[in-house]
Amino acid sequence: MHSATVSQHLLWRCGSLSSTAALCLCLCGCVPSPLARRTSAFAKAAAATTANTEQAYDLVENTYHQAQLAHMVARYDEAGFDMAELKPFLPEQDRKVRVDVIEGLQSYAELLAGVSGDQSLVDVDTSAKSLGASLQTLSANKLIAAKLTSTDATLAASAIDALGRALIERKRRRELPIVLHNMQQPIETICALISQDIGDPAHSGLRDELHINYLDLLREQKNYIADNKEKLTPFEKREEVRVLARLATSESKADLALARTQKALARLAQVHTALALTARQKNAPAFQLQMEQFAASARQLKSLYDTSPDQK
Amino acid sequence: MSRKKKTGNAIVSGQPWTPPSSGPAIKASEVVVSKPMASNIRSTDPHAIWQQAHDALQAALELGTHSLDQTKDKQQRDLLNTLLDALSAELTALNQEDMESHTISLQAASQQLDTGVADLKSLRQEIDQVSSAIANAAKVVTAVDEVLSGIQAFLATFPVL
Numbered sequence: 445m446h447s448a449t450v451s452q453h454l455l456w457r458c459g460s461l462s463s464t465a466a467l468c469l470c471l472c473g474c475v476p477s478p479l480a481r482r483t484s485a486f487a488k489a490a491a492a493t494t495a496n497t498e499q500a501y502d503l504v505e506n507t508y509h510q511a512q513l514a515h516m517v518a519r520y521d522e523a524g525f526d527m528a529e530l531k532p533f534l535p536e537q538d539r540k541v542r543v544d545v546i547e548g549l550q551s552y553a554e555l556l557a558g559v560s561g562d563q564s565l566v567d568v569d570t571s572a573k574s575l576g577a578s579l580q581t582l583s584a585n586k587l588i589a590a591k592l593t594s595t596d597a598t599l600a601a602s603a604i605d606a607l608g609r610a611l612i613e614r615k616r617r618r619e620l621p622i623v624l625h626n627m628q629q630p631i632e633t634i635c636a637l638i639s640q641d642i643g644d645p646a647h648s649g650l651r652d653e654l655h656i657n658y659l660d661l662l663r664e665q666k667n668y669i670a671d672n673k674e675k676l677t678p679f680e681k682r683e684e685v686r687v688l689a690r691l692a693t694s695e696s697k698a699d700l701a702l703a704r705t706q707k708a709l710a711r712l713a714q715v716h717t718a719l720a721l722t723a724r725q726k727n728a729p730a731f732q733l734q735m736e737q738f739a740a741s742a743r744q745l746k747s748l749y750d751t752s753p754d755q756k
Numbered sequence: 757m758s759r760k761k762k763t764g765n766a767i768v769s770g771q772p773w774t775p776p777s778s779g780p781a782i783k784a785s786e787v788v789v790s791k792p793m794a795s796n797i798r799s800t801d802p803h804a805i806w807q808q809a810h811d812a813l814q815a816a817l818e819l820g821t822h823s824l825d826q827t828k829d830k831q832q833r834d835l836l837n838t839l840l841d842a843l844s845a846e847l848t849a850l851n852q853e854d855m856e857s858h859t860i861s862l863q864a865a866s867q868q869l870d871t872g873v874a875d876l877k878s879l880r881q882e883i884d885q886v887s888s889a890i891a892n893a894a895k896v897v898t899a900v901d902e903v904l905s906g907i908q909a910f911l912a913t914f915p916v917l
């Protein structure tokens with residue numbers, strides 16, 4: 445009898461201590477930190493941007509392939525048709541390096557999203573609830589003298605949940621700023637190099653190569669029309685001329701996709717730097733504005749590549 | 757930049773290209789696309805040299821393509837097409853060379869990125885361990901309850917003496 449009273453007293457003390465601990469920890473650990481929220485938003489937009497960046501290279505490879513085919517078809521009588529003559533624009537080893545870099549950027553963005561997102565907190569909540577339910581079930585066992593009421597079990601679960609959340613937030617607050625700072629330079633370098641790869645339609649890079657390929661495609665199509673104008677019916681001639689219009693539109697859309705990719709990459713580097721610099725600040729209004737522009741760029745980019753042009 | 761004129765060459769260093777319909781007839785054997793004009797450019801910066809060569813060839817390609825639209829004679833069109841094919845191939849080669857020159861820098865940046873990814877993976881594991889620890893505690897409590905329930909059921913099979 446006396447031991448039961450002592451057990452109940454101990455349980456009551458345990459319950460009240462748990463509720464106090466839960467309240468304190470809730471105040472500091474339950475709500476994701478501003479850094480975690482900012483990092484999560486950045487990571488989502490960065491993942492979307494990097495997912496589309498590889499398509500920039502695919503777009504130009506495709507037009508280069510089409511231009512080579514058009515050339516081979518036009519010169520069939522003189523040179524025959526040998527598929528072995530078709531080569532990629534970028535050699536395999538150079539392409540692989542770029543794919544690895546873009547996949548690395550994607551992994552970085554996805555891991556940032558995972559580390560700063562809410563899923564880990566939800567997992568802690570689920571585990572803590574499960575522990576509370578298990579404790580209550582155990583307490584109901586006849587072989588256990590000490591009894592927990594459902595309120596005590598809930599309070600214990602809340603305390604453990606709050607402790608878990610506080611631990612996670614503490615790790616994030618300590619480690620994320622260090623990672624962001626260390627990655628500032630590599631991210632800036634990678635975005636600048638890929639942007640250089642994309643280049644300018646008049647001077648260098650993928651955009652210039654795209655333009656040259658479309659000049660070739662348009663030229664071959666005009667040659668076909670000129671060489672066969674006496675043989676084409678008016679309807680056939682109109683259809684062939686329409687191909688010219690489609691090619692011109694395709695070039696315009698493809699170049700826009702490449703230009704927007706460059707812009708999105710520049711914004712990615714800018715926003716990442718801003719994130720690293722404001723890591724320990726509670727409010728960062730300048731970052732918020734940059735982040736909104738970046739998120740808009742990422743969305744625009746996705747819709748551009750989702751409606752990428754067809755070619756004849 | 758010094759400008760040298762080579763008679764009979766379709767591409768002349770530093771001189772604007774003259775379309776065949778308004779200049780002297782050019783024979784196919786005289787068509788030579790000269791290499792990028794490094795020897796004619798005073799800049800010693802390799803990239804500047806590359807860019808000047810590229811820009812000159814691209815200007816020739818654009819002009820030649822425009823002229824092709826106005827050329828009706830089949831023979832002249834064929835000649836012009838041969839020229840434009842060569843210009844296009846040369847420009848593609850220059851673009852490929854330029855992009856390959858970025859590859860080493862990209863490789864180095866990729867290795868630095870791998871370090872950051874590894875740090876984040878480690879942080880992710882530490883965070884996951886927090887919820888795992890709580891989940892394991894719940895499993896232990898459930899297991900204890902099952903054991904005690906088993907003992908209780910076993911004891912219930914013995915009659916009270």
